[in-house]
Amino acid sequence: MTQETEDDIQLNINTGGDNLFLETKERRGPIKGNRSQRIKARRTVNLKANRASEKKHLEHDHPAGSEQKTKVISQEVKFAEKQHYRHTHQTVGKTDIPPSTGFISSLFRNNPEIPKMDRIKVDTMMEEVFSAEFVQDLPLHPFMISSLTQQGFKQLTTVQMMAIPHLLLGKDALIKSQTGSGKTLAFSIPIVHRLQEITPHIKRTDGPLAVIIVPTRELALQSFETFQKLVKPFSWIVPGYLMGGEKRKAEKARIRKGINILVCTPGRLIDHIQHTNSLALDKVKYLVLDEADRLLDLGYEKDVSQIIAALHKPDPQEHHQTVLISATLTPGVERLAGMSLQNPERIYASPEENNRNKKDDFVTQDSAKSDFVIPVNLKQHFVITPCKLRLVTLLSFILGEKKSKKKPCKMVVFFSTQDSVQFHYKLLKFLSSTKNSNDKDDINVDDFSQLQIFQLHGQMDQKERTTEFQKFSKTRSGVLLCTDVASRGLDLPNVEWIVQYTTLGSTTDYIHRVGRTARVGSMGNALLFLMPSETGYIKVLNENKIRQKKSLINTIPYKTFLFSFLAFQSFVRAYSTYPSSLKSIFHVKNLHLGHLAKSFALRDAPSHMSGVQLKPSVKRKIHQDRPQAQSKKKRMQEMSEFSGGIVTSSMKRKGKKMKK
Numbered sequence: 088m089t090q091e092t093e094d095d096i097q098l099n100i101n102t103g104g105d106n107l108f109l110e111t112k113e114r115r116g117p118i119k120g121n122r123s124q125r126i127k128a129r130r131t132v133n134l135k136a137n138r139a140s141e142k143k144h145l146e147h148d149h150p151a152g153s154e155q156k157t158k159v160i161s162q163e164v165k166f167a168e169k170q171h172y173r174h175t176h177q178t179v180g181k182t183d184i185p186p187s188t189g190f191i192s193s194l195f196r197n198n199p200e201i202p203k204m205d206r207i208k209v210d211t212m213m214e215e216v217f218s219a220e221f222v223q224d225l226p227l228h229p230f231m232i233s234s235l236t237q238q239g240f241k242q243l244t245t246v247q248m249m250a251i252p253h254l255l256l257g258k259d260a261l262i263k264s265q266t267g268s269g270k271t272l273a274f275s276i277p278i279v280h281r282l283q284e285i286t287p288h289i290k291r292t293d294g295p296l297a298v299i300i301v302p303t304r305e306l307a308l309q310s311f312e313t314f315q316k317l318v319k320p321f322s323w324i325v326p327g328y329l330m331g332g333e334k335r336k337a338e339k340a341r342i343r344k345g346i347n348i349l350v351c352t353p354g355r356l357i358d359h360i361q362h363t364n365s366l367a368l369d370k371v372k373y374l375v376l377d378e379a380d381r382l383l384d385l386g387y388e389k390d391v392s393q394i395i396a397a398l399h400k401p402d403p404q405e406h407h408q409t410v411l412i413s414a415t416l417t418p419g420v421e422r423l424a425g426m427s428l429q430n431p432e433r434i435y436a437s438p439e440e441n442n443r444n445k446k447d448d449f450v451t452q453d454s455a456k457s458d459f460v461i462p463v464n465l466k467q468h469f470v471i472t473p474c475k476l477r478l479v480t481l482l483s484f485i486l487g488e489k490k491s492k493k494k495p496c497k498m499v500v501f502f503s504t505q506d507s508v509q510f511h512y513k514l515l516k517f518l519s520s521t522k523n524s525n526d527k528d529d530i531n532v533d534d535f536s537q538l539q540i541f542q543l544h545g546q547m548d549q550k551e552r553t554t555e556f557q558k559f560s561k562t563r564s565g566v567l568l569c570t571d572v573a574s575r576g577l578d579l580p581n582v583e584w585i586v587q588y589t590t591l592g593s594t595t596d597y598i599h600r601v602g603r604t605a606r607v608g609s610m611g612n613a614l615l616f617l618m619p620s621e622t623g624y625i626k627v628l629n630e631n632k633i634r635q636k637k638s639l640i641n642t643i644p645y646k647t648f649l650f651s652f653l654a655f656q657s658f659v660r661a662y663s664t665y666p667s668s669l670k671s672i673f674h675v676k677n678l679h680l681g682h683l684a685k686s687f688a689l690r691d692a693p694s695h696m697s698g699v700q701l702k703p704s705v706k707r708k709i710h711q712d713r714p715q716a717q718s719k720k721k722r723m724q725e726m727s728e729f730s731g732g733i734v735t736s737s738m739k740r741k742g743k744k745m746k747k
């Protein structure tokens with residue numbers, strides 16, 4: 088990102104008069120009358136010009152039209168040409184341009200205005216990530232403490248400090264805390280500790296004693312890995328996973344051998360409950376519903392209810408401990424809590440929420456609205472891009488981040504569909520594998536080389552998904568393009584930027600997506616792409632206590648933009664100076680000014696290039712940014728591109744004359 092501002096947004100370069108130029112009468116053109124008459128006249132002119140152009144195309148396609156018809160059309164074409172000539176002549180000013188036969192595409196003429204946005208004052212809710220307590224203060228087995236310390240977990244996060252003591256007592260709990268606050272360890276440490284306490288030691292053949300339900304396959308793998316690390320000092324405890332996409336037969340064999348801590352996705356567990364005889368759930372002591380909000384969003388409510396029913400024991404003495412975890416509380420999560428928890432302890436890591444919700448004890452749609460907690464170290468931005476500039480803006484953002492960072496940078500870009508991910512993946516992969524230039528100063532596809540690109544979406548088979556996920560987790564630098572499969576619960580280390588190329592709309596989704604960065608107290612950034620028609624979404628986020636900064640992504644740096652304006656202007660002038668013998672080939676009338684503008688990274692053709700003055704501030708800026716005037720001697724040395732750099736006596740004489 089090149090710049091950040093609260094007041095301005097500029098994408099590509101808008102050469103509109105409002106930004107750069109002083110208003111002049113000349114600009115208005117010769118159409119006379121009051122304002123409404125002038126507007127009407129202009130509309131008629133445009134309409135006729137467009138009709139004429141369309142008819143001309145028709146005529147081209149159907150040359151067998153009547154003579155009469157051809158005459159009418161040719162008159163209209165002439166009229167359109169005349170108008171176009173007038174327009175071009177006025178706009179390019181001093182350049183003598185004959186009538187154009189071109190048609191100016193609305194793609195380049197129409198740039199939607201960025202509407203003014205109503206912003207609401209936002210008091211964001213804060214949650215301290217780390218508590219003042221340490222792992223060694225917990226009443227855990229010494230081997231577990233030393234294992235945790237060795238893995239780098241010394242200080243407890245707030246949610247761990249609050250939840251672990253309750254869970255060690257065997258109470259049901261509803262745990263809510265911000266994304267990336269260490270909720271997985273908050274429920275897995277007590278489970279492993281209590282399982283290792285059982286004497287005599289539990290055996291594989293005891294089957295599942297703990298069941299962890301997670302919404303996605305990647306999350307199942309991630310939680311399984313966490314348990315694997317935790318049970319290292321207690322080799323007799325066996326964790327395992329069951330998830331969609333894996334071979335059922337192999338899973339059945341693993342179940343038969345024995346799994347004590349079973350991490351699974353709901354659909355696959357239901358499948359095994361119904362079809363695998365060796366799966367006995369009667370000894371289950373712990374049930375965890377992780378990412379409860381996501382389980383519901385993905386439509387697993389029925390599956391989860393079936394699992395709860397399958398685990399239900401009629402004797403209340405035998406009730407297993409149930410823990411429900413979520414980063415957001417919704418009425419749906421409350422419903423699930425009501426269904427599965429008995430006298431739960433409500434553990435909310437944010438003090439403000441702790442006070443409020445403990446009094447209310449039930450989350451309604453309205454109270455859920457204000458429950459969103461954003462990590463303190465997350466910087467949120469949004470950018471408004473006209474639809475046609477979305478791709479170029481995305482690419483220049485990725486490139487800008489890659490170039491501006493000396494250190495490696497990891498980024499996740501969210502798309503709304505699998506097809507979108509695949510298209511952008513193929514495109515970036517192509518750019519990153521293409522090498523065609525040795526010129527270090529050029530901005531070209533070389534800048535994409537060495538950019539590692541990854542993708543993650545539901546159309547990939549499980550093996551590919553796992554490999555890609557693990558590769559991105561381990562890499563130090565790269566861009567992951569994905570759908571929402573990666574939005575919840577995934578712990579992707581050191582991600583610096585989360586880009587939402589399309590938003591899903593719900594604030595919960597927004598929170599989970601941006602929560603893939605700024606984890607456990609680290610720094611992170613999020614960028615939301617919006618089109619001008621979507622700016623109302625900012626207000627929706629503001630109402631949910633989410634505040635972002637407007638951002639500026641220039642597809643080229645600001646300094647270059649001033650030069651691009653001048654370059655456009657002189658290009659048109661130069662183009663009009665071809666000798667008359669070549670005019671049939673090189674003629675200004677053949678230039679599509681809108682397209683030409685794009686080739687200089689301008690949003691529009693600077694339509695008021697002559698006869699107007701640049702605003703003094705812009706003039707000053709251009710002057711400052713131009714290369715410093717060279718000494719005449721040096722200029723003369725460099726005047727000819729064939730110069731050998733030797734100053735001849737004639738040059739010296741010329742220099743002296745010039746001085747005089």
Ligand SMILES: Nc1ncnc2c1ncn2[C@@H]1O[C@H](COP(=O)(O)OP(=O)(O)OP(=O)(O)O)[C@@H](O)[C@H]1O
Nearest residue numbers: 240242243244266267268269270271414576578607
């Ligand atoms: N006490 C701790 N000290 C340092 N790092 C920790 C601590 N506890 C957990 N972590 C690390 O923090 C990261 C995030 O943890 P985790 O995935 O459990 O967060 P979460 O709250 O479940 O996030 P989400 O809501 O996105 O699922 C993990 O890499 C984990 O290893």
